[in-house]
Amino acid sequence: MRLRHHQTETLSGWLFILPSLLGFFILIIGPILFSLVISFTNWNFLEGMKGIQFIGFDNFIKMWGDRWFTDSMKNNLVYALITVPATMIISLLTAIGLNRGVFFKSGIRLMIFMPYISSIVAISIVWGVLYNPSQGPINAFLYSIGISDPPRWLASTDWALPAIIIMSIWAAIGYNMVIYLAGLQSIPRTLYEAAKIDGAGAFRSFQHITVPMLSPTTFFVLVTNIIYSFQVFAAIFIMTQGGPGTSTSVVTYYIYQVGFSFYDMGYASAMAWILFLIIFLITVIQWRGQKKWVNY
Amino acid sequence: MRMTLKLLLTVIMIAFAFTMILPFLWMITTSLKKPIEVFAYPIQWIPERIQWDNYEKVWIGANSFWVYYWNSIKVTTITVLGTVIISSAAAYGFARIRFKGRDAVFLIYLATLMVPDQVTLIPRFILFNYLGIYNTHLALILPGIFTAFGIFLLRQFYLSIPEDFSEAARMEGANHFRIWTSIIIPLSKPTIVSLIILSFTLNWNEFVNPLVFLTDRELFTVPLGLTNFIDEMGTEYTLMMAAAVSSILPVILVFLLGQKWFIEGVVSSGVKG
Numbered sequence: 001m002r003l004r005h006h007q008t009e010t011l012s013g014w015l016f017i018l019p020s021l022l023g024f025f026i027l028i029i030g031p032i033l034f035s036l037v038i039s040f041t042n043w044n045f046l047e048g049m050k051g052i053q054f055i056g057f058d059n060f061i062k063m064w065g066d067r068w069f070t071d072s073m074k075n076n077l078v079y080a081l082i083t084v085p086a087t088m089i090i091s092l093l094t095a096i097g098l099n100r101g102v103f104f105k106s107g108i109r110l111m112i113f114m115p116y117i118s119s120i121v122a123i124s125i126v127w128g129v130l131y132n133p134s135q136g137p138i139n140a141f142l143y144s145i146g147i148s149d150p151p152r153w154l155a156s157t158d159w160a161l162p163a164i165i166i167m168s169i170w171a172a173i174g175y176n177m178v179i180y181l182a183g184l185q186s187i188p189r190t191l192y193e194a195a196k197i198d199g200a201g202a203f204r205s206f207q208h209i210t211v212p213m214l215s216p217t218t219f220f221v222l223v224t225n226i227i228y229s230f231q232v233f234a235a236i237f238i239m240t241q242g243g244p245g246t247s248t249s250v251v252t253y254y255i256y257q258v259g260f261s262f263y264d265m266g267y268a269s270a271m272a273w274i275l276f277l278i279i280f281l282i283t284v285i286q287w288r289g290q291k292k293w294v295n296y
Numbered sequence: 297m298r299m300t301l302k303l304l305l306t307v308i309m310i311a312f313a314f315t316m317i318l319p320f321l322w323m324i325t326t327s328l329k330k331p332i333e334v335f336a337y338p339i340q341w342i343p344e345r346i347q348w349d350n351y352e353k354v355w356i357g358a359n360s361f362w363v364y365y366w367n368s369i370k371v372t373t374i375t376v377l378g379t380v381i382i383s384s385a386a387a388y389g390f391a392r393i394r395f396k397g398r399d400a401v402f403l404i405y406l407a408t409l410m411v412p413d414q415v416t417l418i419p420r421f422i423l424f425n426y427l428g429i430y431n432t433h434l435a436l437i438l439p440g441i442f443t444a445f446g447i448f449l450l451r452q453f454y455l456s457i458p459e460d461f462s463e464a465a466r467m468e469g470a471n472h473f474r475i476w477t478s479i480i481i482p483l484s485k486p487t488i489v490s491l492i493i494l495s496f497t498l499n500w501n502e503f504v505n506p507l508v509f510l511t512d513r514e515l516f517t518v519p520l521g522l523t524n525f526i527d528e529m530g531t532e533y534t535l536m537m538a539a540a541v542s543s544i545l546p547v548i549l550v551f552l553l554g555q556k557w558f559i560e561g562v563v564s565s566g567v568k569g
């Protein structure tokens with residue numbers, strides 16, 4: 001009788017997850033494996049299945065001598081190194097500000113959250129015009145405060161990437177602020193009261209209560225932001241197409257170019273896998289490292 | 297003292313919030329201006345004469361935005377419905393039934409979140425070509441339905457429902473399907489609303505799938521239609537902004553109506569998921 005119950009449970013369990021499992025296998029897991037196989041081939045899609053040619057690790061070796069790829073990877077790293085910490089710090093400060101008690105709290109939260117829900121396509125189009133070097137409102141403002149030689153933003157190899165980074169930080173603050181706010185609200189008030197009785201000031205409470213109690217949230221925000229930062233695509237596709245030169249190309253954008261403009265499926269898949277491995281490694285390292293600084 | 301501190305903080309936060317929405321304000325006023333007024337400085341926040349015809353040109357005419365809207369409404373509705381049904385069933389399985397292999401499968405689902413779109417995009421492109429659904433709306437709907445995040449969101453909630461609820465129903469002979477449809481789903485209405493709102497926003501804004509899987513303009517959804525519109529507009533910034541405002545209006549509306557559920561959804565799919 002017990003065993004039978006056990007078996008029907010197993011059957012119902014699998015039946016409940018079956019529809020999603022089928023979809024996952026056909027649309028996610030299957031493609032992941034297939035992508036690994038074609039990453040070892042030289043295959044132009046336009047030649048059909050006959051054009052597949054196994055070439056071992058050639059794609060994986062070739063990419064490190066391909067300037068478009070190495071520059072894209074470098075841009076990805078710069079983008080992550082600036083966007084992630086800046087987003088985290090601003091979001092945390094904003095969340096602390098809101099959590100301290102302000103008037104119109106939900107109105108303010110709503111305004112800060114707006115960029116996050118808006119489509120990145122619309123946002124990129126608006127910022128593209130704001131950054132217009134000769135007439136755009138941003139440079140018009142910079143002129144008006146006496147800067148005679150403001151950056152040429154998207155038209156300049158030095159400023160195009162920073163321009164995209166600024167916009168990305170702006171767009172990401174809302175989401176991260178909401179997550180931090182939830183984290184802050186879950187810290188028991190009694191801890192702060194106890195600290196106050198013991199004579200701790202605001203800064204010491206922050207250092208000894210807020211920071212450690214918030215560490216699981218910080219860990220989550222860090223991991224997800226790094227993963228997202230490597231997947232940046234639409235903003236670059238719309239605002240700069242990777243240019244000028246290679247100055248704003250990122251790996252996702254270059255993969256798109258190689259895959260869907262040149263139909264070089266093998267090479268594009270190999271680069272996609274390297275991107276995946278990098279994200280995976282960073283996540284694993286963080287997972288291991290969290291034991292040292294995250295308190296649960 | 298406390299009061300002044302709160303006032304001061306409010307002023308700082310409002311100032312910050314205003315700089316956050318400046319690009320939106322600029323987009324809206326520009327969408328209602330004459331081309332010649334676009335780059336006037338200092339910025340004229342309220343246009344001299346409001347140019348509603350910018351919107352008329354976006355919505356009525358040869359490449360009416362309405363086509364993109366209709367496609368987005370269709371694709372988003374079907375995708376959201378599919379996501380809710382399939383995620384709810386899967387979440388029930390993961391949260392309320394103990395069975396062999398469950399945790400391993402769940403771990404695989406978790407791991408898929410790390411896989412960048414670019415890894416699956418190429419094989420999907422090949423697969424959809426092979427299945428003959430390339431350049432159809434199905435090519436957007438299917439990848440939209442099967443995502444892990446809806447499952448995480450609902451599973452999280454299902455785990456929090458006390459076991460007694462379903463135990464009592466079991467005693468009376470209800471099977472899992474009955475428990476799912478008549479106990480768990482009614483209890484999880486707020487979470488389902490969160491999922492609907494989040495999934496709506498996500499799919500309405502989806503850009504990469506339409507970009508890769510669609511070639512016919514009549515099939516374009518709003519984000520891709522918008523880029524197409526911009527390419528044709530050249531430097532007609534007033535029309536560009538009218539189109540951009542039109543494209544984000546539905547998500548802003550949905551967000552304003554369901555702010556509470558939206559934020560709850562974001563928080564529980566994030567922090568606890």
